[in-house]
Amino acid sequence: MRRQNVMENETLKTLESLRSVHWNFNEKPVSREDIETIVQHSMKAANSDNLTDYSVIVVTDPEVLNTITGGESQGKAATCLVYAIDQTRILRCAKALGYDQYQPLHRLYNFFIMLGDVFAAAQTAVVAAKALGIDSLMTNFSHRHHPKEIMKLLNLPEEYCFPVIQVVLGYSDRDPKQTRGRLPMKHVLHYDQYQPASEAEVQAMIEEMDQVYPEYISDQYKHALDWYFNEWFIEWYDEPTYRELYECLRNSKLVYEPD
Template identity: 25%
Template sequence: MSVNQTLDTIFSRTSYRGSFKEEPIPREDLTAIMEAGIAAPSGCNRQTTSLIAVDDPKLLRKIKDLYPNPSCQTAPAFILVLTQQIVGVDGHYYHVQDYAAAIENMLLAMKSLGYESCWYEGNVRPHAAQIADLLKIPDGISLVCLLPVGIAADEVVRTKGKKPFQERAWFNGMVSEGQ
């Protein structure tokens, strides 16, 4: 592996779906993680992504009841990712790209601070409206993703490998060099 800390963090990140330790997450860490999300690029700099960290035990319990994912049941904090469909100066919408960039920044920030997480979007979708109601999220802003934040209680293992580099990346055109 590399000697570059950023690359090490990128390559060691993996979706973690195990249990979390009970240890609460310091506010300064949750703030740093959200600042990493906010620092992400956004199309036409529209900054369409917003974030809510939840560390209040009673509120966490209510969200866990609405989203009964086994791994998330043990998480000491969540970060909820919100998006707004705002058109860019070029007439295009970039909110999906914007929140994806913010999420990846936060996943990497968590990893670098010693936390594990998983990008829960597909599984959260059916519960998103109810969680949004609970958090008093106004109309026009959608909850799209839930990120648990916590220290792994189980072994962190990469469950799904990536396709070989040669199948996904090329130099100077989409043909193997020498062909």
């Protein structure tokens, strides 16, 4: 009886229906009213010290979106919410009150807090969008496609601000039954203490991923994870990409470097 009641819960139904649409959006636009409803409700997510230490840049121009995604969007007319860590507001408030030397202490601690705030807001945006019948894709193209150039194009401050995660919004004609699965909860959930996976459980996970991604099994790759470790895992973050990302983040001053 309880399980039946759970499945009748509208919020849980929305969560159950979540799926990532990988740029498979049609031409139907997302209205400004819906965009603002989604962002407003994403701001209901938990937030450290209630500082709202992020900003949201809405990208609706297909050409701009295609540029900042490195061509991933393929010119599609989708809406993209760029969620960026942003401490510039609190620093300006400090200066306005006479705290000219104010700088956030323990920046690594603050950085983790801000990451949590940004991801909580972005995921809440995904849920809010789905509740409105709008599909989404959560992605991190700002890490892979010249973040410094993306920040300049979006007029983001060079210091104390950094684009972390993006939520692409739109409508898809894709069959919801095509949604990809996740690992069963038995591999993820631990009570009281963490329990390392047994060899049998590791083999089970490998086989389960084969069932989720059969198209990656071939003469070259016996298992789907073989493809993942040989191609996908190393595709985006080569050495130049990593160094550019690191330099951009370091220059933002969001992460403190001890002398």
